[in-house]
Amino acid sequence: MMEWESVIGLEIHAQLATKSKIFSGAATAYGAAPNTQACAIDLGLPGVLPVLNTDAVRMAAMFGLAVEATVAERSVFARKNYFYPDLPKGYQISQYELPVVHQGHLIIDLDDGTTKTIGITRAHLEEDAGKSLHEDFSGMTGIDLNRAGTPLLEIVSEPDLRSAKEAVAYMKKIHTLVRYLGICDGNMQEGSFRCDANVSVRPKGQERFGTRAEIKNLNSFRFVERAIEYEIERQIHLLEDGGTVVQETRLYDPDQGETRSMRSKEEANDYRYFPDPDLLPLSIDTAFIEAARQALPELPDAKRERFMGEYQLSAYDAALLTVSRDLADYFEATVAALGGEAKLCANWVMGDLSGFLNKESKDIGDSPVDPSQLAGLLRRIQDQTISGKIAKEVFEAMWQGAGDADAVIDQRGLRQITDSSAIEQIIDTVIETNPNQLAQYRSGKDKLFGFFVGQVMKASKGKANPQQVNELLLKKLAG
Amino acid sequence: MHDKTIAQLSAGLAAGKFSSAELVRALLERIERFNGTLNAFITVTADQALAQAQAADQRRAAGQGGPLTGIPIAHKDIFCTLGVKTSCGSRMLDNFIAPYNATVVEKFDAAGVVMLGKTNLDEFAMGSSTETSYYGPVRNPWDLDAVPGGSSGGSAAAVAACLAPGATGTDTGGSIRQPAALCGITGLKPTYGRVSRWGMIAYASSLDQGGAMARSAEDVALLLQIMAGFDPRDSTSAEQPVPDYGASLNDDIRDLTIGLPKEYFGEGLDADVARAIEDAIAEYRKLGATVKDISLPNAPLAIPAYYVIAPAECSSNLARFDGVRYGYRCAEPQDLLDLYTRSRGEGFGSEVKRRIMIGAYALSAGYYDAYYLKAQQIRRLISEDFRKAFTEVDVIMGPSSPTVAFNLGEKVDDPVTMYLSDIYTIAVNLAGLPGMSVPVGFAKGRPVGLQIIGDYFAEARLLNVAHRYQQASDWHTRVPAGF
Amino acid sequence: MSLGPEEVKKIAYLARLAVSEDDVPAYARNLSSILDLVAQMNTVDTRGIEPLAHPLAMTQRLRSDEPTEPDQRTLFQGIAPQVEAGLYLVPKVIE
Numbered sequence A: 001m002m003e004w005e006s007v008i009g010l011e012i013h014a015q016l017a018t019k020s021k022i023f024s025g026a027a028t029a030y031g032a033a034p035n036t037q038a039c040a041i042d043l044g045l046p047g048v049l050p051v052l053n054t055d056a057v058r059m060a061a062m063f064g065l066a067v068e069a070t071v072a073e074r075s076v077f078a079r080k081n082y083f084y085p086d087l088p089k090g091y092q093i094s095q096y097e098l099p100v101v102h103q104g105h106l107i108i109d110l111d112d113g114t115t116k117t118i119g120i121t122r123a124h125l126e127e128d129a130g131k132s133l134h135e136d137f138s139g140m141t142g143i144d145l146n147r148a149g150t151p152l153l154e155i156v157s158e159p160d161l162r163s164a165k166e167a168v169a170y171m172k173k174i175h176t177l178v179r180y181l182g183i184c185d186g187n188m189q190e191g192s193f194r195c196d197a198n199v200s201v202r203p204k205g206q207e208r209f210g211t212r213a214e215i216k217n218l219n220s221f222r223f224v225e226r227a228i229e230y231e232i233e234r235q236i237h238l239l240e241d242g243g244t245v246v247q248e249t250r251l252y253d254p255d256q257g258e259t260r261s262m263r264s265k266e267e268a269n270d271y272r273y274f275p276d277p278d279l280l281p282l283s284i285d286t287a288f289i290e291a292a293r294q295a296l297p298e299l300p301d302a303k304r305e306r307f308m309g310e311y312q313l314s315a316y317d318a319a320l321l322t323v324s325r326d327l328a329d330y331f332e333a334t335v336a337a338l339g340g341e342a343k344l345c346a347n348w349v350m351g352d353l354s355g356f357l358n359k360e361s362k363d364i365g366d367s368p369v370d371p372s373q374l375a376g377l378l379r380r381i382q383d384q385t386i387s388g389k390i391a392k393e394v395f396e397a398m399w400q401g402a403g404d405a406d407a408v409i410d411q412r413g414l415r416q417i418t419d420s421s422a423i424e425q426i427i428d429t430v431i432e433t434n435p436n437q438l439a440q441y442r443s444g445k446d447k448l449f450g451f452f453v454g455q456v457m458k459a460s461k462g463k464a465n466p467q468q469v470n471e472l473l474l475k476k477l478a479g
Numbered sequence B: 001m002h003d004k005t006i007a008q009l010s011a012g013l014a015a016g017k018f019s020s021a022e023l024v025r026a027l028l029e030r031i032e033r034f035n036g037t038l039n040a041f042i043t044v045t046a047d048q049a050l051a052q053a054q055a056a057d058q059r060r061a062a063g064q065g066g067p068l069t070g071i072p073i074a075h076k077d078i079f080c081t082l083g084v085k086t087s088c089g090s091r092m093l094d095n096f097i098a099p100y101n102a103t104v105v106e107k108f109d110a111a112g113v114v115m116l117g118k119t120n121l122d123e124f125a126m127g128s129s130t131e132t133s134y135y136g137p138v139r140n141p142w143d144l145d146a147v148p149g150g151s152s153g154g155s156a157a158a159v160a161a162c163l164a165p166g167a168t169g170t171d172t173g174g175s176i177r178q179p180a181a182l183c184g185i186t187g188l189k190p191t192y193g194r195v196s197r198w199g200m201i202a203y204a205s206s207l208d209q210g211g212a213m214a215r216s217a218e219d220v221a222l223l224l225q226i227m228a229g230f231d232p233r234d235s236t237s238a239e240q241p242v243p244d245y246g247a248s249l250n251d252d253i254r255d256l257t258i259g260l261p262k263e264y265f266g267e268g269l270d271a272d273v274a275r276a277i278e279d280a281i282a283e284y285r286k287l288g289a290t291v292k293d294i295s296l297p298n299a300p301l302a303i304p305a306y307y308v309i310a311p312a313e314c315s316s317n318l319a320r321f322d323g324v325r326y327g328y329r330c331a332e333p334q335d336l337l338d339l340y341t342r343s344r345g346e347g348f349g350s351e352v353k354r355r356i357m358i359g360a361y362a363l364s365a366g367y368y369d370a371y372y373l374k375a376q377q378i379r380r381l382i383s384e385d386f387r388k389a390f391t392e393v394d395v396i397m398g399p400s401s402p403t404v405a406f407n408l409g410e411k412v413d414d415p416v417t418m419y420l421s422d423i424y425t426i427a428v429n430l431a432g433l434p435g436m437s438v439p440v441g442f443a444k445g446r447p448v449g450l451q452i453i454g455d456y457f458a459e460a461r462l463l464n465v466a467h468r469y470q471q472a473s474d475w476h477t478r479v480p481a482g483f
Numbered sequence C: 001m002s003l004g005p006e007e008v009k010k011i012a013y014l015a016r017l018a019v020s021e022d023d024v025p026a027y028a029r030n031l032s033s034i035l036d037l038v039a040q041m042n043t044v045d046t047r048g049i050e051p052l053a054h055p056l057a058m059t060q061r062l063r064s065d066e067p068t069e070p071d072q073r074t075l076f077q078g079i080a081p082q083v084e085a086g087l088y089l090v091p092k093v094i095e
């Protein structure tokens, strides 16, 4: 049985978060009525000309710096010529021979705890196409050109990825990075972040690449993983059955869980690239690069390192908390408000808070409990006003808008009982009402200790300080 | 009134000798009378012109406006004009009412210049005779059997026949200079980037340049003054100050050194044309200029390089005409491919299709280096030739066209012979330099034009050199018989 | 350099131009003679010469990122061959 190795490279399209289009002054806001954000330039009217958006260039430069790539002093826009109804000019303005960013890299974490460096061949600026709507319009297709001319950064990896899981890890890392940089909203449902995967297989040990298939337009991490896994299997089966892989474009069908050949797009692909004569060479000087560098936020890897050092968090916790800039900021604001106790803050942010956010599919920015309110709750755990268990109840009330932690604790009488005589009284009652268990315990059945703790906690409605309960019970049960 | 220059008309309007409305009415009558013969105009905007004229008269009465307020001109039908059909001489755009104005049109509007209409041209400016127009050929007012040259043939004929004192044109390979020469008028193709291309329907973007056509260099200076200037909507527009072109018209030219490239006087040049050019050079010597023989060794490669670069750019520029958002759409398309191929196949004429195909071929896989890249390298050599020449001379002179106007139909079936009409003009576009054509006499009863080529942004110098000649000669004042 | 009928058809398809069978020979002849003219380029050695894409040695100017274009859909679609519900219509696109 031959052992196979898969070789994967990703082309990620990240829609840049500019207010206007890459070559026109039309707005880029999502969801507008069809063709209301398609100006003369986006429609490709006769006689119109493109002028480049400075922020698209700035964002590309920021990305280049973030992946330690070269930001080209000189890059060139080219025309990619093909006919398609969502492509108004009959060509897409893109970059071909001289992209704005080249030769960068990114380190991804693998499941076995090791890391791997993935090369980034290039990242280039280009314009997006419009959308074809295949609902029936008198048996025809409708074309909405609002998206035409939206700036894209196409990020092309080296064929360094060896499994679907690695591909997803890489894509997630790029996703985190572009959101950190504030250059892309990362919204995959709206198509702001999507990818094409080039997949091939070869016998393990063979140096030459196998023939690749390109799977187009994958717009979720799950689809990327499934499509690549399916495609690897398909190619291996094909080769083992004595067939050959055809170089082609394929489409992933999430309903069937398979990739299908897109022959319609394949025929006679001859894009006739040449430098766009309406645009001049893009020159980026050191001042521009320095300004982009100044605009860089702390990047995910650096933040994770810092969290591990500054807050003594595990690598796992630090990674989870730095998955987005907003989450990391929330965590840090909570620690600052509480004045320490980073581990406690981390547990709450990753635990209850994230749980509620997920359940209601909310972003951290929409959390009804802000960092100072969460810190207010944690302070009450810290000073033993409430137990961790009661805190969960208080948090839920806060989430539902019942007010600050102190207000909830007071209103609902949730303050912890730390008065030992009060706890002793409860213990006495519990012992009295459970004579059988007491006898068994005293005759050596130690396991029943837990039963008594539970009964006491229950009788105190969970408010008795658990540590005191333990100590006093031990003494009392001993007789 | 119709045979007066823009400068004379401007003085007349300023002195209140006549109103703009009177002037426009007189010209509209002439257009009505002669356009059936000449076919110089595709669209005449009579009502709009009269309204603009009345507004201009009011502006002048209020003591406002500039020297050209109330002056009527014609626009080549390649400039987009809001609310007015902009056909580019093509069936493809026969139904195209432009939804916006070209910058050039906007600038003339702002100056109070009146638009008489839109002039005929070779389809998408691809041609040297104005015979490829969907609207039929234009005739040369000097001889109705002759072509006016092209592609700005409608503008040239309109000015030569005194239907308009001035007109806009565009020049990608000689399309202002060659028709100006063949119609006996004065035309200027400015430096690439001097005049905005916004709203000027693209043929070959790295070569196209708008310019002016009129009966004298002085008039061309007045028109260029309005057209020229930086436009933020055109990335290839030059951020250069615009000089006062009128101020230097009369400058002395005794210190002028004229270069005569030997490549422009060799085989292929008609002997009678050569004689008229030599007479003009002799006149310049009389005016005190020094003449020097020079060489532009790569000039013979200009046409081959051009017929790769221009078609390559046009094959891409004209891809937008697909029958989806505007323009011609074929009847009852069976499917998407049918929509594309028939709309384009029926909407474009054969010369346009030829150039699109040559361009698509030159850019296609496996041919790019041999054709496109090679042509761009030759373009560099040609531009270097000029750079070297301008270290020795101030202007370069030669014929605008190797022959006088040829007869209608004479070259229409032989594209390559037609292409050779632009043998002396094309190198200037490849280098992006400014060039003029000035009438310097007749051969075989048809006009001869002298080409004057300048260094980058030396339009003021060119106009000065042309003006001094026109002060000493009267070729530019001749009007064809019957007009 | 001469182009045969099959090549003419291939290029016509690439450029999405319907060319009738009757016109193919004329296109083949004319395009071939243009390519012969163009072949004169090969008389000069251009090794090492940097291609010139633009006559002026300028670099790209940048525009500030501001939405400046108003909605003009009604105006633009007034000249469109076929629209419905604000969309441009084309024969059904099969993916």
Ligand SMILES: [Mg+2]
Pocket (backbone or CB within 6 Å): A011, A154, A196
């Ligand atoms: Mg790609």
Ligand SMILES: [Zn+2]
Pocket (backbone or CB within 6 Å): A013, A126, A154
């Ligand atoms: Zn792309």
